[in-house]
Amino acid sequence: MDELSTGSDSAYSNSWISWFLSSKGNEYFCEIDDDYILDRFNLTGLNTEVQNYSQAFDLITDNFDEEFPEEVRASLEVQARFLYGLIHARWIITSRGLAKMLEKYKKADFGRCPRVLCQQQPLLPVGLTDVPYEKSVKLYCGRCEDLYSPKSSRHGSIDGAYFGTSFPHMLFLVYPHMIPPKVGPPDVAGAGRGRPEAEGVGEGVSTAAAALKAERYRPRIFGFQVHEIAKLQRWQEAHRDRQVAHLEALEQEQ
Incomplete structure (x- = not known):
């Protein structure tokens, strides 16, 4: 679901994760601690969801020494990105993961709410489902409690399962002082005067x-x-x- 980003071969000299995070379109992701990735208990069940799981795991942990044709390498790269995304969804609801994502939230790395009354409220990524390849990532505003699509097509094509349905609400549960004040209710004193109209309601539709x-x-x-x-x-x-x-x-x- 997400687009492949390009990066220079020299970036591999650092680590695969560093290359992945520095690639265009991956700004929503945070760096997962090596200890978390290397603890196989945290990855329980992912081997049944990712093709060539062992090779993809070796690639993201920089233990990949085998030489493959370019097309095979490209396929493994896709699976490595998929595996990292699934691990990422689990990582960001841990205490360390929440702390890292909180820093990105404070810097408004995920963008700001386009609604005028929300006064540039920072957004948080959220998935509409935890099942991969079903829905792309959306952005949640804690002030108006609504969802928005990312402005960039690169971000808009990221799988929502890489963030999961629980993340933004778990963050506000752990850091309640970060919950923004709610927008005040609209003035409904004049509601009901005259014929009610609604945008997008045509003739014959109440x-x-x-x-x-x-x-x-x-x-x-x-x-x-x-x-x-x-x-x-x-x-x-x-x-x-x-x-x-x-x-x-x-x-x-x-």
């Missing part, structure tokens, strides 16, 4: 029906909704249901 179809992102850690956010979402959905009922009543009066 505003209430369009509102009910709106998809929203639900933050989760290991598949479970985050408690405080889940409580807030229940309140938001109850408020939305009241507004939808009000819209339906207005449309019936027309």
Whole structure:
């Protein structure tokens, strides 16, 4: 899913990981500690997901001495990137991994929220699924709690499974002082005056029906909704249901 980045052969003289992290398009990734990679317990199950697992592992740990034709080497390179991405998803929810990603977050390495009211809030990468090759990475704003696509096509093609569904919410759970203040609710004092309209709603489609179809992102850690956010979402959905009922009543009066 992610694009192959190019790098000079001289970069291999340092390490494969250094070359990988310095390649264009890989700015979202952080460096995984060697001790974590070399502990095979941390890699349990990955051998069934990665083709040529042993050779890919040797490549990212700089123990790769065999000479292969260029096309074989390119295939192993893809598998090494895939393996590093899967290890990365596990690493960044450890204490050391969270600390490294926190530093990148503070520097806004993942970009800033494009929403004006979020006041340049830094973003965090998140996956919509933990299964590889299904969804590309998205960017989560802790202020408006919405998702955005990366601006760069290089970043937009990164597999979301390399960051996982739990990472940004785990980071805020461990570092609660980093949770940004929420955007205040809009002024709804004049709601319901006149005929309600919604962007993208055509003739014959009720505003209430369009509102009910709106998809929203639900933050989760290991598949479970985050408690405080889940409580807030229940309140938001109850408020939305009241507004939808009000819209339906207005449309019936027309």
